[in-house]
Amino acid sequence: MDFKFTPKEEALRKEFSDFFKEEMKNAPPEWGTAMESMLSRDACAKFHRQMAKKLGAKRWLSRPWPTEYVGQDAPLTEQFIFSEVIGYYKGAGFDHWGVSLLAPTLLVSANDEQKKEHLPYIARGERFWTQLWSEPGAGSDLASLTTRATKDGNDYVVNGQKTWTTGAHRADWGFLLARTNPAERRSRGLSFFLLDLKSPGITIKPILSLEGSHMFNEVFLDNVRIPARNRVGEENEGWMASQMTSNFERSMIELFSLLERDFEDLVEFSKKPTKGGDVPVNNPLLRNKLAQLALEIDVGRAMSYFILWSQIKGGLVVAAPMACAAKVYGTELMQRLIYAGCQIMGLYGQVGESRWAPLKGLYEREYQLCVGSNIAGGSSEIMRNIICSMGLGLPRSW
Numbered sequence: 526m527d528f529k530f531t532p533k534e535e536a537l538r539k540e541f542s543d544f545f546k547e548e549m550k551n552a553p554p555e556w557g558t559a560m561e562s563m564l565s566r567d568a569c570a571k572f573h574r575q576m577a578k579k580l581g582a583k584r585w586l587s588r589p590w591p592t593e594y595v596g597q598d599a600p601l602t603e604q605f606i607f608s609e610v611i612g613y614y615k616g617a618g619f620d621h622w623g624v625s626l627l628a629p630t631l632l633v634s635a636n637d638e639q640k641k642e643h644l645p646y647i648a649r650g651e652r653f654w655t656q657l658w659s660e661p662g663a664g665s666d667l668a669s670l671t672t673r674a675t676k677d678g679n680d681y682v683v684n685g686q687k688t689w690t691t692g693a694h695r696a697d698w699g700f701l702l703a704r705t706n707p708a709e710r711r712s713r714g715l716s717f718f719l720l721d722l723k724s725p726g727i728t729i730k731p732i733l734s735l736e737g738s739h740m741f742n743e744v745f746l747d748n749v750r751i752p753a754r755n756r757v758g759e760e761n762e763g764w765m766a767s768q769m770t771s772n773f774e775r776s777m778i779e780l781f782s783l784l785e786r787d788f789e790d791l792v793e794f795s796k797k798p799t800k801g802g803d804v805p806v807n808n809p810l811l812r813n814k815l816a817q818l819a820l821e822i823d824v825g826r827a828m829s830y831f832i833l834w835s836q837i838k839g840g841l842v843v844a845a846p847m848a849c850a851a852k853v854y855g856t857e858l859m860q861r862l863i864y865a866g867c868q869i870m871g872l873y874g875q876v877g878e879s880r881w882a883p884l885k886g887l888y889e890r891e892y893q894l895c896v897g898s899n900i901a902g903g904s905s906e907i908m909r910n911i912i913c914s915m916g917l918g919l920p921r922s923w
């Protein structure tokens with residue numbers, strides 16, 4: 526087994542890293558946790574948009590896409606390296622929903638007109654997206670959703686409520702699942718739409734997180750008109766497109782890179798004397814904890830590399846059970862890392878401004894934020910169900 530990248534790929538990694546190292550010097554001081562910064566804090570949201578345009582100008586957001594849609598036909602491995610680097614810099618300029626989820630789905634499922642209308646904006650970092658799927662009564666069991674889209678002339682009229690909609694208050698457009706056939710209660714009656722969030726009839730209400738930040742929303746759709754040309758795929762066949770989106774979401778390398786970055790900060794903190802003179806790494810129990818975390822982060826990275834390899838060799842479906850495993854492992858590891866960080870830093874982990882607290886309360890904020898990480902994008906229990914059925918070949922239990 527040879528994990529080495531080619532000299533060309535290593536040169537690319539350096540180019541990406543050099544760019545971010547330089548540009549992140551302009552990040553607002555409060556830039557810290559990935560999503561919380563870019564979605565909740567105005568200065569960070571502005572910086573995030575500026576970075577997106579810079580990445581777009583370099584055509585780095587669309588490298589693997591075909592050239593006719595502002596892409597470069599770059600191999601999957603190069604995109605993976607880009608994701609690895611951008612994860613380390615906490616996603617600055619990367620609209621995960623547009624670039625990672627929607628764009629690949631459009632490339633597979635949209636018609637030519639839709640691709641031409643949306644992909645260039647995503648590629649240039651000019652149009653940000655949100656995912657309008659979950660509802661108060663439909664999360665894990667998404668196929669039971671009840672938001673209704675009724676055909677009326679050349680439009681669909683949409684009524685319903687979405688919830689947990691990450692970043693809806695910052696986004697320009699949303700991709701929506703709605704029921705077009707009310708007689709069909711399950712997935713066969715659903716359609717996939719692209720929704721301009723400036724359309725009349727949309728109300729976005731914040732759901733505040735434990736520590737007070739605003740990342741999530743409830744979105745109410747009240748007689749919202751969507752032109753029929755914004756339906757992706759055939760009517761009542763949106764489930765297939767939505768499952769494509771789910772498959773793209775889960776290679777997880779950004780997360781393992783982000784964890785590595787947080788871990789490096791923790792190790793740096795642990796090497797220095799605290800106010801009372803103690804050096805955390807002199808405590809053998811803490812050293813053990815750090816060693817264990819280093820090991821687990823490396824395992825996670827290896828899982829992501831394996832997913833990349835499986836995707837290249839066998840395609841998205843073959844890689845799906847491993848991608849689910851990486852989602853479970855990565856999000857649960859994130860929680861272990863953050864809990865350990867809080868233990869190691871003690872009260873210094875909670876202090877925002879002090880020369881004794883160089884991480885400015887980052888771990889304490891992440892402690893509160895990471896609770897939802899193994900629910901978002903499919904809960905750990907659902908991921909384990911998929912590992913059982915698709916990975917181990919066990920009979921479905923639901």
Ligand SMILES: Cc1cc2nc3c(=O)[nH]c(=O)nc-3n(C[C@H](O)[C@H](O)[C@H](O)COP(=O)(O)OP(=O)(O)OC[C@H]3O[C@@H](n4cnc5c(N)ncnc54)[C@H](O)[C@@H]3O)c2cc1C
Pocket residue numbers: 655656657658659660661662663664665666688689690691692741897898900901902903904905906907910923
């Ligand atoms: C931080 C965060 C961000 C999110 N962002 C978005 C977003 O941007 N857009 C969006 O559309 N949605 C978003 N979601 C919603 C997310 O997709 C759902 O919360 C998730 O799918 C779980 O659905 P639920 O909350 O309805 O819980 P439920 O489905 O009601 O599940 C409740 C519990 O039961 C378990 N469970 C359910 N079914 C089974 C089963 N068959 N077998 C075993 N256990 C089961 C679950 O694991 C969970 O522990 C977000 C959620 C969170 C927490």
